[in-house]
Amino acid sequence: MSFLEMRDVHKRYGGVVALSGASLAAERGEVHALIGANGSGKSTLNKILTGVVEPDQATIELDGERFTVARPQDAHRHGIAAVYQELSLVKDLSVTANVALAFEQTRFGFLQHRTDRARAAAVLERFRAGFRDHQLPLDARVGSLPPGEQQLVEIAKAVARDPQVLVLDEATASLYSAQVEVVFDAIRELSDAGTLVIFTSHRLGEIYTICDRATVLRSGEVAGAVDLSDVEESTLVELMVGELAGAAESVGQEIADSDVADRQRPVRLRVTSLATDQLDDVSLEVREGEVLGLGGLAGQGQSALLNALFGADRHRSGSVELDGEPVSITRPKQAVGHGIALVPGDRGREGLLPVRPILENLTVPSMRRRARPPGVLSQRREQAAAEDAGRQLAIKYGNLDDGVMTLSGGNQQKVVVGKWLLTEPRVVLLDDPTKGIDVRAKEELYEVIARLTADGVAVLFNSSDDDELLGLSHRIVVFFEGRVVEEIAPQELTRERLVAASLQVVEP
Ligand SMILES: Nc1ncnc2c1ncn2[C@@H]1O[C@H](COP(=O)(O)OP(=O)(O)OP(=O)(O)O)[C@@H](O)[C@H]1O
Ligand SMILES: [Mg+2]
Helix, strand or coil: CCCEEEEEEEEEECCEEEEEEEEEEECCCCEEEEEECCCCCHHHHHHHHCCCCCCCEEEEEECCEECCCCCHHHHHHCCEEEECCCCCCCCCCEHHHHHHHHHHCCCCCCCCCHHHHHHHHHHHHHHHCCCCCCCCCCCCEHHHCCHHHHHHHHHHHHHHCCCCEEEEECCCCCCCHHHHHHHHHHHHHHHHCCCEEEEECCCHHHHHHHCCEEEEEECCEEEEEEEHHHCCHHHHHHHHHCCCCCCHHHHHHHHHHCCCCCCCCCEEEEEEEEECCCCCCEEEEEECCCEEEEECCCCCCHHHHHHHHCCCCCCCEEEEEECCEEECCCCHHHHHHCCEEEECCCHHHHHCCCCCEHHHHHHHHHHHHHCCCCCCCCHHHHHHHHHHHHHHCCCCCCCCCCEHHHCCHHHHHHHHHHHHHCCCCCEEEEECCCCCCCHHHHHHHHHHHHHHHHCCCEEEEECCCHHHHHHHCCEEEEEECCEEEEEECHHHCCHHHHHHHHHCCCCC
């Protein structure tokens, strides 16, 4: 009998079967991976364990006791803490105040005790100790922090509960490698003390680094429960997707080999001395069909540049040229008009119309292009366009009229990508676009990027995943404190070079 046993778990959402007879068994002190493709049922299983979702049927035992979780509070009482893909922070409270909320589940009122704040600060100090720069400023409003740091606050809050079981559902998806290391240190500390950690991530490198065993879900059923020291990555992928997937690097190679290194191709986007509140004197060029990677530590200006080019942040000075013509971009609408598309890093806030159907989410930005005669829309054409995007990206949905929030996290991310593809852009700004999407979907997205570049689209690519950044970019410009401090040429694209440039290590 294992410390945690979930058996015969079933869950349907209307007509969609999320879980059919899934199970999971894990021990104290173990870091147990729960993995599978987008929509395979991972979050549903995690949420059943934590009382957020009610199963149609399930047997759950913890520490030899049968237990039923009707509400999240029951899970808290059993020492189960969780971090999901969606954050639960109070944006207007400070970092410390948010973490101190961890201790208030059993108390009334909102007034925080001094001791709670002190405990919260102590936990946060441990997290902060892992960074050399100014991450997690304790008094900052959480809403003012970049997504990765907000995510760290959320993790700190779960860790502060000192749980028996800690569920991390794609908690590292928006984190850069240095941030992931800090989280891994916290995981190791907890598991050494006997906490069971259930860890879900689409980054297989993370799975192999931190997990002991894995339960693999496929279409709501268990495809395998394996000891990770016995199983190679290719086998794991095969268990997840049910067939052997091609190597992601090969697509990257395909893009990298395409002859854009050839300096003859015209410059599509030229940025000269751009300054905003977060950027200082940024100049760069991207040619037709080129993927320009944006490198550096978390939050050094990569996303800020993409937001500025999309007209979401005010330009203080500088100029932008598209295909040789100066353009003024002060609002996203203008950017879209010029053929610039942004796939944002925070899909919840910027990427989706949460209460609208999948169909609308996919088609709204490109509707005008399909109106024929101008101003006249056809439901059939809209439907066909959405289906087309759904096919290209293999989005898993029941019905296009379903609300977009009924999709699994990774499939929501694909909708954000799909809606911009339909606008047939000239310049695509990708802000950590593969966050939360599974291995196969990543390859599909890489294929999409390859297709875009083959069509001459200029791509600016920010990624928290170094391997992906190196694999897909033709060149990388490295940001540090809002400036471009280095450019890594095609023949120099190595991890060592990128890390050194990111840290701005000065050679002796
Ligand atoms: N609230 C909901 N309403 C309707 N369907 C849902 C809801 N939540 C999840 N589903 C569906 O249940 C299935 C499993 O979703 P789940 O979120 O558990 O997947 P997942 O493995 O976590 O995927 P991802 O890797 O994309 O996060 C999916 O087909 C999803 O569309
Ligand atoms: Mg999920």
